[in-house]
Amino acid sequence: MTEPLLAIENLYVTLIDDRGKSKTILQGVSFEIYPNEVMGLVGESGSGKSMTALALMGLLPHRAQIHSGRIWFGGQNLLALPKREFSALRGSQIAMIFQNPRAALNPLMRVGNQVARVVRLHQGLGKRAAYGKGLDLLQQAGITDTSIRARAYPHQLSGGMAQRVLIAMMLACQPRLLIADEPTTGLDVTIQAQIFELIKAIQVELGTTLLLITHDLGVVSEVCQRVAVMQAGKIQEVAAVADLFAHPQHPYTQHLMSTLLRVDRPANYRE
Ligand SMILES: Nc1ncnc2c1ncn2[C@@H]1O[C@H](COP(=O)(O)OP(=O)(O)O)[C@@H](O)[C@H]1O
Ligand SMILES: [Mg+2]
Structure with a gap:
């Protein structure tokens, strides 16, 4: 069993x-x-x-x-x-995604940098490589035009987009x-x-x-x-x-x- x-x-x-x-x-x-x-x-x-x-x-x-x-x-x-x-x-x-994705993001930081930070933490990549990997993960989470969207702040994203950003972060953790x-x-x-x-x-x-x-x-x-x-x-x-x-x-x-x-x-x- x-x-x-x-x-x-x-x-x-x-x-x-x-x-x-x-x-x-x-x-x-x-x-x-x-x-x-x-x-x-x-x-x-x-x-x-x-x-x-x-x-x-x-x-x-x-x-x-x-x-x-x-x-x-x-x-x-x-x-x-x-x-x-x-x-x-x-x-x-163990990772969690929440009901209110925007509240789980840092309002003062561009979302691409937030994803990159999680990538660096979990995958030990350098800054630039982590940012690139972050863009890949955003794309995997269904976000198009990632290099533009990655420069947005959380309040500039719809709720669905914000949830996709959190999903990209979760992908970086591979829980x-x-x-x-x-x-x-x-x-x-x-x-x-x-x-x-x-x-x-x-x-x-x-x-x-x-x-x-x-x-x-x-x-x-x-x-x-x-x-x-x-x-x-x-x-x-x-x-x-x-x-x-x-x-x-x-x-x-x-x-x-x-x-x-x-x-x-x-x-x-x-x-
Ligand atoms: N921050 C809080 N302060 C006081 N009571 C709370 C708080 N959060 C939840 N509760 C209480 O804890 C119980 C369980 O809540 P919760 O786990 O949020 O329920 P669910 O997610 O199933 O809607 C409820 O009785 C709720 O009133
Ligand atoms: Mg609940």
Whole structure:
């Protein structure tokens, strides 16, 4: 049997709110992801999907605290690693793309230089070679006229373009595990489809393992092999996508399907 690349075991995370009250936001989360797999994580807003991802990245907000649990990655428990080793892993082996790509970019730096910086860090190239490699990666991420676009600042790019820049940075890292947290929320529908196609193509080409967080069950059915369903800080069900759609076991999954699977109305249609 193949060993999982990632195994989250019984993860409890508490958060202190504005009034100093403590709330348990992850209540014993457990699931596994196997090498080369595309795993979906779905659930209503506020169910704890992003907090799970941030815990995996070692990027939980200060007010959040891991109470107990283990996160196994490549045979090591990340939560037992010294901080410095954990941050070395982040970026080199585990990378994440976010819902708001512009916020993840430095607003004061041309995007070509930002990509080049990641290339230098991870591939140890000189300045000029790294810049050239960065342009290649931008092109691989679906950006045309890269030498012009690379000179843009983040605010001069559309949301879809900014997400492609982050994807180029991720390509520079060549992570074993990519976490994509609602990577297309807020983009228009055509661009959403293009970004998902790009992520999927990269996943296949590089053999990256992907944890895809989304509220869009249509995307899950097209892209993912298995899916974990989350509600109120707990994983309610983990299943192969085909099984989940054919026979949702948990009443919450059935409810989620009835509320989220609205093919007639894309999620961002109201905006
Ligand atoms: N910065 C924050 N301050 C206080 N509470 C937060 C913060 N971020 C998230 N939470 C709370 O943590 C819980 C899980 O949130 P989150 O992981 O962001 O959900 P999801 O990504 O599934 O929408 C929610 O109850 C949310 O209200
Ligand atoms: Mg979220």
